[in-house]
Amino acid sequence: MRIISFCADGIREAAKEGFYEWVLDQDADFICIQNLKAQEYDLQADTFWPQGYNPYFFDAVEKDSNGVAIYCKEMPKAIMTGLGFVDYDMEGRYIQADFQEISIGCLLAPSAYKADDAAKAHKKQFFELFQNHLNKVRNKRREFVICGNWNMTHSQADIQDIQLNRDMSGALPEEQQWMDQLFHELGYADAFREINTDSDEFTWWPDGDRSKNGWRTDHQIVSEGLRPVIEYGAIYKNQTFSSHAPLIMDYDYEMQS
Template identity: 25%
Template structure:
C-alpha cells in the first residue's frame, strides 16, 4: 500500500512560527523532519516570494509551492510535498478572489488536494458577503471536479464551525461570524453535494478544537472552535484511514489537523 500523511495548519504567519518551538525541543524548521508529513498545507502565510526566508523554501526532501496575496503581509497559502505533483494550480476562482492568494490545487496520481484559506467574515458586512461569495464559487468548482471523477481532498481554515459540538460556547456565538446560520448552512450544502467532514467519520467527541483566541488565553482553558478541516468526496472516502487534530503542536492560534490515506500499489 502507498500511504499518505497529510497535515493542514493555519500558521498565522510563516515567518512568525518559523522561530517558535512547536513541539518540545522542536522548532518549525525541524517539524517536517520530526513529523515527516507527505504533504503539509499551510494557510495565512503572510509572505511572498521576496519576503519568505529562503531556508523555508528549501527544506531537504520537499517541494515547495506558495500562492501569496497581492496585499503585503496578508493571507496566502503554501504547500510542502515529498512528491512532485503532476500539476499545480494557483487560484482558479476568479479575479475577485485570486488576488488574495487563498487556494493551491495540486494533482497527484491518487488524488487532487486543494489547500484553501477561506475568508473571515467578522470584520464587516462587506467581508461577510465576500466570504459567502467565495464559499459559493469554491463549492461550484469542487462539484464540477467531483462530477468529472476526481478524488478530491480539500483542507484548510474554513473559518466556520459546523455544529454546536464544534465550539465551546455555541449559544453565545450564534450571531458571530464563524457560527452564523448562513455560514453553517454552506457546510450543510458541501455535505449534501457528496463531501464528508473526515474528522467526524472517526470521532464524535466534544472539546475537539483547532483554534483558540490568543487575547483571552483560551487555549489553556480549551475554550475553542473547530474551524480547520479535511473534507473528502465519495470517490476518496474508501481510501481514508484516519483523521485527527494535533492539539499538542503549538506556535499559532490554530493547531494542525491531519488525514491519512492508503492506496493499493
C-alpha cells in the same frame, strides 16, 4: 498517505516557534499551510525549503497578507493557483497540486469573525462561488482533498461556547447549512469527523487561550471516493505555533505514479 494542514498566522513567526522542526518529524506526504503573511521572495531561508519536499507558494497581491503553500514529497503533474475567482485570487487563497488520480488543495477562506457587513458579504460570495466549483469538479475522474482554514464550523459540536458565538460569522446557521449541503448533497466528507465525533476537538482559539472559546474551523474535506480510506486523524496540541493547531490525517491511499 499523510496530510498535515496548518493555519500559520504568519509562517515566519510559526517557524520561530518550532513548526518546521515538528512537522518534518511527522513524515507527511503533503504539508498544507495557510495565512503565510509573507511573499515567496521573503522566504528564501533553508527553513522554508526543507530537503525532501517540493514547495509551492501562492501569494496575495497585498504584501504580508494571506498566502498559501503546499509542500509535496512527490513532484506533482501540475500546480493550480487560484480558483478563477478574480478578486479572491488576488488575495492568495488557494493552491492545488494535481497528480495522476488525486488533487490536494490548500484553502484559506475569507474570515468575517467580528467583522463588518462588507466582510460578511465578501465571505458569503466566496462560498457561493466555491460551492459551484466543488459541484463541477466532483464529476471529474479524480479524488480531491481540500485542506485548510475554512473559517466555518459544521455544527454546534465544533464550538466550545455556542452561546458566546451564536451570532459570529463561522457559526451562523446559514453557514452550517452550507456545510450540510456540501456533505449531504454534493457528497463530500469531513475526514476528521468520519473517525472522531468528540465534541471537545478544536483547532482554533481566537482569543489565544486554549482553555476556552475553541472552534473547529480547520478541515480536510475529501471527495466521496476517499471516505472509505480515512484511517486516522488528530489535532496536535502539545505545542503552540499559532492560534490554530495542526490537523493530521492519514489515508490508506497509494499515490499513482
